[in-house]
Amino acid sequence: MRRCLFPPVRPPLPRATAVVICATAVIATPAAAQVDLSGYWQRIRHEWEQPQGGPEIGDYSLYPLNEEALSRSHAYDPAIEEVQQQRQCWPHSIGYAMFSLAPMHIRHEENSIHFRVMANEAIRTVWMDGRPHPPEHALHTWYGFSTGAWEGDTLVVTTTHVKEGHVRRNGVPHSDLMTVTEYFTRHGEDLLTMVMVFDDPIYMTEPLVRHMTFRYDPDATMPEYPCEERELVELGGAQLIPHFLPGENPFLEGANVDFFSGEEVNVGEELRR
Amino acid sequence: MTAGPAPPRSPAARHLPGSASRKPCVARRNSSAASCGFRGTRSRPGNVRRRLRIVVHSLQTLVAAACCAASLQTFAQTDFSNVEIVTHHVSGNVHMLVGAGGNMAVSVGEDGVLLVDNQFAPLTDKIVAAIRTLSDAPIRFVINTHVHGDHTGGNANFAALGATLVAHENVRARLAAADSPEGALPVLTFDEEISFHFNGEEVSIIPTVSPAHTDGDTLVYFRESNVIHTGDVFVTLSFPVADTSNGGRLTGHIDVLNQLLELSHTAAGFLSGFGNAPGAYPERPVGALGRPHDRSDTLIVPGHGRLADEVELLLFRNMIVVIRDRVRTWAERGMTLEEIIAARPALGWEARYGADTGPRTTRRFIETLYNEVTAGE
Numbered sequence: 001m002r003r004c005l006f007p008p009v010r011p012p013l014p015r016a017t018a019v020v021i022c023a024t025a026v027i028a029t030p031a032a033a034q035v036d037l038s039g040y041w042q043r044i045r046h047e048w049e050q051p052q053g054g055p056e057i058g059d060y061s062l063y064p065l066n067e068e069a070l071s072r073s074h075a076y077d078p079a080i081e082e083v084q085q086q087r088q089c090w091p092h093s094i095g096y097a098m099f100s101l102a103p104m105h106i107r108h109e110e111n112s113i114h115f116r117v118m119a120n121e122a123i124r125t126v127w128m129d130g131r132p133h134p135p136e137h138a139l140h141t142w143y144g145f146s147t148g149a150w151e152g153d154t155l156v157v158t159t160t161h162v163k164e165g166h167v168r169r170n171g172v173p174h175s176d177l178m179t180v181t182e183y184f185t186r187h188g189e190d191l192l193t194m195v196m197v198f199d200d201p202i203y204m205t206e207p208l209v210r211h212m213t214f215r216y217d218p219d220a221t222m223p224e225y226p227c228e229e230r231e232l233v234e235l236g237g238a239q240l241i242p243h244f245l246p247g248e249n250p251f252l253e254g255a256n257v258d259f260f261s262g263e264e265v266n267v268g269e270e271l272r273r
Numbered sequence: 274m275t276a277g278p279a280p281p282r283s284p285a286a287r288h289l290p291g292s293a294s295r296k297p298c299v300a301r302r303n304s305s306a307a308s309c310g311f312r313g314t315r316s317r318p319g320n321v322r323r324r325l326r327i328v329v330h331s332l333q334t335l336v337a338a339a340c341c342a343a344s345l346q347t348f349a350q351t352d353f354s355n356v357e358i359v360t361h362h363v364s365g366n367v368h369m370l371v372g373a374g375g376n377m378a379v380s381v382g383e384d385g386v387l388l389v390d391n392q393f394a395p396l397t398d399k400i401v402a403a404i405r406t407l408s409d410a411p412i413r414f415v416i417n418t419h420v421h422g423d424h425t426g427g428n429a430n431f432a433a434l435g436a437t438l439v440a441h442e443n444v445r446a447r448l449a450a451a452d453s454p455e456g457a458l459p460v461l462t463f464d465e466e467i468s469f470h471f472n473g474e475e476v477s478i479i480p481t482v483s484p485a486h487t488d489g490d491t492l493v494y495f496r497e498s499n500v501i502h503t504g505d506v507f508v509t510l511s512f513p514v515a516d517t518s519n520g521g522r523l524t525g526h527i528d529v530l531n532q533l534l535e536l537s538h539t540a541a542g543f544l545s546g547f548g549n550a551p552g553a554y555p556e557r558p559v560g561a562l563g564r565p566h567d568r569s570d571t572l573i574v575p576g577h578g579r580l581a582d583e584v585e586l587l588l589f590r591n592m593i594v595v596i597r598d599r600v601r602t603w604a605e606r607g608m609t610l611e612e613i614i615a616a617r618p619a620l621g622w623e624a625r626y627g628a629d630t631g632p633r634t635t636r637r638f639i640e641t642l643y644n645e646v647t648a649g650e
Contacts, residue, residue, distance in 0.1 A: 071621035075595065090584070137361060137371050139572065139580040163584055175625055202624045241594045245602055246616075 035153050035186050036108065040220035043102035044213045054169035057251035063172055069203035074249050076171025077242035093142045093165025095174040095198065097122045098182075099212060103220045113148060113155070118225055126157050133160050140176050157182040167198060167208060175202035190216050353395045358403035361580070365498025366472045369574050370403055372396055374423030378502040378574045380495060381408035382472025388415045388436070389493045389502045389574075391427035400427065401434070412436045414469065416478060417459060418504025418576065419487045420447045420519055429456035437461060441480055443489035447519055474498060479536075481506060483528040486513070486576070488520025490529065494536060501537060502574040506530070507589060509578030511633040512619070512626045515641050523641045524597060524650050530590035537571035537583045592622050600639060601646040610643045618642075 060073060092100050100119035107114045111129040116122065126148040133145055144162035148155055159180040167174050178200040185193050191213060198208040244250075358372040370377040374392035377400070386408055391400060404412065415431045417440035418424055425448065428438055433456065440459035448458055469476040474497030481490040486505040493502040505514070506529045515521035573581040599618035608616070619627060619635055627635040 066624075068621055068624050075621065080591075135359065135361070137359070137369070137376075137579040139582065140585075164588055177625070241591050243595050243598070245599060246620075 034150050035155070037106045037113070037155065037184060037186055037192065038108050039106060040217045040222075041102065041104045041106065041192050041214035042217045042220060043104070044215055046212055057170050057249070059170060060168065060172055063168065064205045064208055065172065066203060066205050069173060071246065072173045072203070073171045074246065074252060075243045077244055077249075078170075079242040083240055083242060091122055091142050092119065093174070094124075094144050094159055094162050094180055095165045095167040095178070096169065097143065098194065098196065099210065101225075102214070103217060103222065104214060105220075105222055116222065118223060126155075133158075144180070153185065155182075155184040157184070173203055174198060174200050177202055192216070351393070351395075353393065353399075356396060356399065358396065358399045360403050360407060363498070363500050363572050363574065363580065365495065365500070366474065367495050367498040367500040367574075368407055369580060370400065372399065372403075374426065375418070375421070375505065375576050376502070376574050376578070378493065378495075378500065379404055379407065380472050380474075380476065380498070381410065383410075384472045385410040385413040387469065387471050387476065388412055388431065390418055390424040390504075391415055391431055392423060393426035394430055397427040397430035414439055414471070416440065416491070416493055417444050417489075418491050418493065418502060419489050420444045421487070421505070421516070424504070424576070425457065428458070429454055432456050432460075439463075439478065441489035441491050443487070443520065444491075447487075447489065481525070481529040482532045483525035484520050484522045485515065485525035485529045486521050487516050492529075492533065492536070499570070500572045500574060501533065503533060503576060505576030507533065507573065507575045507581070507586060509575050509581055509585065509589075510626070511577070511628060512622070512635060512638040513589075513593060514633050514637070515645075517641065522645065522650070523593075523638070524645050527590060527593055527597070530586055530593070533573075533586050534583065534590065537573065537586065592626075596622070596639075597642055597646065600642045604643060604647050610640065613643060614639050 057076070057078070058074070060070075063069075065073065091097065097117055097119065098104075098115075100117060100122075103118055105116045107116075111127065113126045113128060115124040115126065117124075122143060124143045124146060126146040128148050131147065133147065138145075138161060140161045140163045142163050142165065144159040146157050146159040148157045150156070157180075159182070162174075162176060162178055162180070164176045165174055166172055178198055181197045181199070183193075183195040183197075187193065192215075193211060193213050195209065195211040198204065198210070200208070353373060356373040358370055361369045361371065363369050363378070366380045366382050368379050368381065370379055372392055373396065375390050377391060378389040380387040381404075386404055388400075388404070391397070401412070412431060412434055413436060415428065415436045415438050417428070417438070419441075420443075425440075425444070428448075432438055438457075438459040439461040442462040442464050445459045445462050463478065464480060466477060466479045468478070474495060477492075477494040477496060479492040479494060481492060484490065490504055490506050492504065492506075495501070506526055507513075513523060513526045515523035515525070570582050573583075573586060575581055596619050600613055603613050603616065603618065614636060617623070618639060623635055629635070
C-alpha cells in the first residue's frame with residue numbers, strides 16, 4: 001500500500017481536508033521521479049462549480065474566513081468592477097486563476113515548467129532549478145513567484161510574492177502575504193489532479209484546500225482571451241469607490257443555509273449583531 | 274455607498290530628450306537650471322509660471338562635515354551596526370536601496386549618481402558602500418521626498434561628500450525650524466514641478482497636489498526607467514500617517530494617490546500588475562508560451578515596504594476611502610470618536626496594516642480621519 005506523499009502543511013490541516021489530500025495521492029499511479037505533465041488539459045466538472053457569472057454575494061460556505069475577511073467580503077459591492085477603469089482588465093490572481101476557464105497548457109523547459117490558463121491568458125513559471133524565492137521587498141505579482149520540486153511522482157509547487165486578490169468571485173479576499181502550495185499528480189494517461197493549499201495569515205483561520213481534476217486533451221487549442229474594456233459607469237460624474245457600510249449590504253438580507261448545520265442563517269442579521 | 278473625489282486631470286505626458294549635463298553644478302541665484310543638470314519645467318498656458326528657487330549657502334558644505342542632522346541626535350542611541358543596506362535593481366537606471374528607515378532610490382549612469390532619500394546619518398558610510406557596488410561615479414544630487422529624519426538624516430553627510438541637496442521649500446523651512454545644521458539644509462528648493470535630465474532620462478520632481486504625509490511631500494518620477502519613488506504618501510507596511518505637526522493631512526493621501534494613479538500606467542489589457550518592466554523581477558518567459566507580452570508597468574518604490582505597482586496604489590487608495598467613509602458616516606450619525614474606534618472601522622485591514630504601538634497605530638489613523646471628516650474635509 002502506498003502512503004501519503006504529502007509533507008505536513010503548516011499549520012496542520014483539519015482532519016477532513018488531510019484525508020482528501022491523502023486519498024488523492026494514494027490513488028496516484030506510480031511513475032518515475034519526474035513525470036511528463038506537458039500538453040493540454042481540460043477541466044472536469046467538480047463540486048466547486050459555481051453558477052455562471054459567479055457565486056451569490058454572501059456565499060462563503062466552506063471558506064475558513066476570519067472576521068477581517070468577513071468584513072471585506074460583506075463590504076464588497078460588485079459595482080466596483082464597473083466604475084474603476086484600472087480594474088477592468090485585471091486578471092484573477094493565483095487565488096482563483098487556476099480554477100477559472102480552461103484549457104490549461106503545461107510545458108516543460110530545461111529549468112522550469114510553464115502553466116498557461118485560458119482565462120486572462122494567465123502564464124505561470126515554476127522554477128525547478130532550486131533558486132531561492134526573492135527577498136521580502138521584491139515586487140508581488142498576480143501569480144507570484146513559484147518554485148517546484150518532485151516528491152515521488154507529484155510535482156509540489158510553492159508560491160509566494162502574490163498580489164492581493166480574491167479566492168472567490170464575490171469579494172472574498174486573500175492577502176499579499178499568502179503562501180500557496182500546489183500538488184500536481186498525473187494518473188495514467190488521462191487525468192491530472194491539482195490540490196491547492198492556500199495559507200493566508202491575514203484572512204484565513206486555517207488553510208483553505210481546493211482541488212480540481214483535469215482530463216488530457218491532445219486536440220485542444222488555446223483560444224484567444226482578449227480583454228475588452230467596457231465603458232465606465234458614471235456615478236455622479238466621478239469615479240466612485242462602491243462599497244457597503246458594515247451591516248448595510250442589501251445582498252446579505254436573504255437567508256443563507258449553513259453548510260454544516262443545514263439551518264437557515266440570515267447573514268445580514270448576524271452581521272448587525 | 275460612496276465616494277472618492279474625482280481624480281485630477283492627467284498631466285500631459287512628457288518624454289523630452291535627455292540632455293544630461295556633466296558639468297559640475299554651480300548653483301547661482303537666478304541661474305539657469307540647465308547649468309546644474311536639471312531644468313525648470315516649462316510654463317504652460319493657463320498655468321502659473323513655474324518657479325525654481327535656488328538657495329545658496331556658501332558655507333554649507335564646509336559646515337556639513339562638522340555637523341550632524343537632527344535625526345542623528347534623535348537616533349543617537351539607536352544601534353545601526355547590524356543594519357545591512359540591500360540593493361535591488363528595479364528598472365533601467367534605477368535601483369532600490371533598503372536598510373533602516375525610508376526606502377531609497379538611486380539612479381546610476383554616465384552622469385553620475387542621483388539619490389532619493391538617505392535614511393539616518395550613521396548609515397551614510399554603508400549607503401555609500403552599497404552605491405559603490407553599482408557605480409564609482411560621484412554622488413551629485415540627493416533629493417528629499419519629505420522632511421522626516423529617516424529620509425533626510427544623512428543630508429549633511431552627503432552634502433559633505435559633494436552632493437547637492439534638493440527638496441521642496443517646505444522641507445528646507447521645516448528642517449531649518451528644527452535647528453538642523455546648515456549642512457543638512459537643501460540648497461535647491463522648489464514648489465513647482467522641475468525636471469532633471471540625468472543619465473539619459475528625464476527625472477521629474479513633482480510636488481504632491483495636496484499635503485498628505487507632510488506639506489513637503491514630493492514624488493520622483495524616473496520617466497524612461499518608468500519608476501516612481503513616492504515617499505511616505507504610499508507605504509506597504511502600515512496605514513498611512515499624516516504628520517499634522519508638519520502640515521500633513523490624511524485625506525490628502527486620497528488626492529495624492531489619485532495623482533500617482535494618473536502618473537503611472539500599466540501595460541494594455543489584463544497584463545497589468547505583472548511587474549513586467551524591463552529588467553524587473555520576476556523573469557517571465559517572453560514567448561515561451563503564447564505570444565510575447567508587452568512589459569511597461571510603472572514600478573513604485575514606496576516610502577516604506579516592498580516594491581509595488583499601480584495595482585497596489587489603487588488598493589491602498591480604495592482602502593483609505595472605504596475607511597474614511599465609515600468614519601464619516603458614523604460621525605454624521607452622532608457616534609463619538611471612542612464609539613467609532615470601538616466599532617473598528619478599519620476592520621478588514623487591521624491585521625495587514627494595523628499596529629497598537631509605534632508612530633503608525635490604528636488608533637492614530639482613525640483619530641486623524643475623525644478629526645478631518647468632522648472638520649468638513
